[in-house]
Amino acid sequence: MATIKDVAKLANVAPSTVSRVIANNPRISDKTKVRVREAMGELGYHPNFIARSLANKSTEAIGLVIPSSADKAFQNPFFPEIIRGISKGVHQKHYSLQMSTGETEDEIFEGVMQMVEGKRVDGIILLYSRVDDKLTGYLKRKKFPFVIVGKPFKDIEEITHVDNDNYRAAKEVTEHLIYLGHEQIAFVGGNLNFVVTIDRLLGYEKAIRNANLVYRDEYIVHEEFLKEGGQEAVKELFSLKEPPTALVVADDLMALGVLNMLDTMGINVPNDVSVVSFNNVMLSEVSRPPLTTVDINIFQLGYEAAKNMIQIIEEPLEPMKRIIVPYRIVERQSCIEYVKEHLQSV
Structure with missing residues (x-):
């Protein structure tokens, strides 16, 4: 089985450079990334993301929360399209997605608690904004990174959100x-x-x-x-x-x-x-x-939510942002x- 050292030798770079390419570090040139990825492909090398997560204390996963049961939500074409935008954004940074699947508000809340307390995800995207949502209050208390698609009902200046007018x-x-x-x-x-x-x-x-x-x-x-x-x-x-x-x-x-x-x-x-x-x-x-x-540019809403979620995860001191996606009639x-x-x- 190929190792990082094997990939480094074939690509003629240091093992640490291979690790940075796997993490999609912006400091590594595109030319080097291409060479390293070609070497990985030639050797059939696949990074052990679980081991990396343990070492980095990062899951490289983002939780998605939809407002009702998946069965009901996916009857509406809005959700597949916004998830398509989110997927594009997370894929570019090599993150994965994990979705809450509760049938009721309480079940959804329980599922998110398990994500947060079990350290299963690095951040959460809420695909809705609800009046007096207890989930938003919980995430704020926990100081857990999250982004809302929609306008927060309260604390609007403290929560990064992506919305239309x-x-x-x-x-x-x-x-x-x-x-x-x-x-x-x-x-x-x-x-x-x-x-x-x-x-x-x-x-x-x-x-x-x-x-x-x-x-x-x-x-x-x-x-x-x-x-x-x-x-x-x-x-x-x-x-x-x-x-x-x-x-x-x-x-x-x-x-x-x-x-x-x-x-x-x-x-x-x-x-x-x-x-x-x-x-x-x-x-x-x-x-x-x-x-x-x-x-309302649904795909762009999702893409912006993912991009800003990852930015918050990677740069915890990033200030709150209000991203308004343009609409047209x-x-x-x-x-x-x-x-x-x-x-x-x-």
């Missing part, structure tokens, strides 16, 4: 509907325990009030970020005496449920009701009709200018 994005898409002549605009949001839902609701409300439109409580519906959530929201909104002419939906998967239910009820999008959404996952492009949606065929006759013909 969800307030501004929701305000802009609502203004887009107002510009098209809509006055009866409903908001279909996710769970109000998540900060992203609150930010998007506040942005929607600001646009409504700025336009001197009536803010109606019955136009605000909160469901799960799932297809079924969108379906339930439509049933509720279109049983109203004055149903909306446009919908701001906080998530593309929910919006797919919205489109399906509207079609079942014989309500045409966009002729009878306009729909805008968030995330710009593949679903939004292939839905019927294709959705106008906010592209992608206009498709789910919105048109409002004409009163449309709704009256339903």
Whole structure:
């Protein structure tokens, strides 16, 4: 079995240089890295990462925490895409990923405690920001490195986080509907325990009030970020005496449920009701009709979270950062200018 010394001899470098190449040390030139890696490949040498972890007191692993059971979360294309971004970021630094798999909040908390207390990971990325999340408090008390995807509910100046300006994005898409002549605009949001839902609701409300439109409580519906959530929201909104002419939906998967239910009820999008959404996952492009949606750059959110997590691990004195990933509104065929006759013909 090949050793570090064998690799060093073949590559004509010191054994310590081989170790630095394995650790992807930035001080080693790319030319030397290529030579050493070619020697490793030729000899079939594979580093013993467990032994290295014990020596370095580092696992070179990062924990991932999703907001609900994996079965439920992975129904939403947001999570595979953000994990793809995180994977790219950790792979570049030769870190691995470990995911929490709890079914409930308590089980997720227990799983993270095991990661932290058992020193199984060097840092944790939370793929959500929850109101009064006990997990965030625990990690802060432990002084354990972590990054949040989303805006922290509190202690925002003390926690590195990667986010979009969800307030501004929701305000802009609502203004887009107002510009098209809509006055009866409903908001279909996710769970109000998540900060992203609150930010998007506040942005929607600001646009409504700025336009001197009536803010109606019955136009605000909160469901799960799932297809079924969108379906339930439509049933509720279109049983109203004055149903909306446009919908701001906080998530593309929910919006797919919205489109399906509207079609079942014989309500045409966009002729009878306009729909805008968030995330710009593949679903939004292939839905019927294709959705106008906010592209929040999910992959980049994940990549930035991983990059900053590793920076905190490797440079513990790194100051807190707020990374805002830009968004853009992608206009498709789910919105048109409002004409009163449309709704009256339903």
